[in-house]
């Protein structure tokens with residue numbers, strides 16, 4: 001069975017592939033080591049995101065978060 005986006009996000013966190021670079025009130029900047037490449041992304045306080053992955057090129061600035069953006073949110077929650 002193909003893992004869901006949420007499952008993949010959790011796996012990326014567990015694998016230690018999420019590096020939170022800077023946390024601002026309005027957004028968080030992070031690097032995520034994905035399965036195929038390293039992605040640069042931001043998650044915004046309004047629930048949207050930006051990511052350099054393939055999904056992100058189409059869905060950035062919407063609330064349809066890619067696995068990387070979900071992973072960043074999980075990692076931030078874990079830190080707090």
Ligand SMILES: [Zn+2]
Nearest residue numbers: 051053066068
């Ligand atoms: Zn992504």
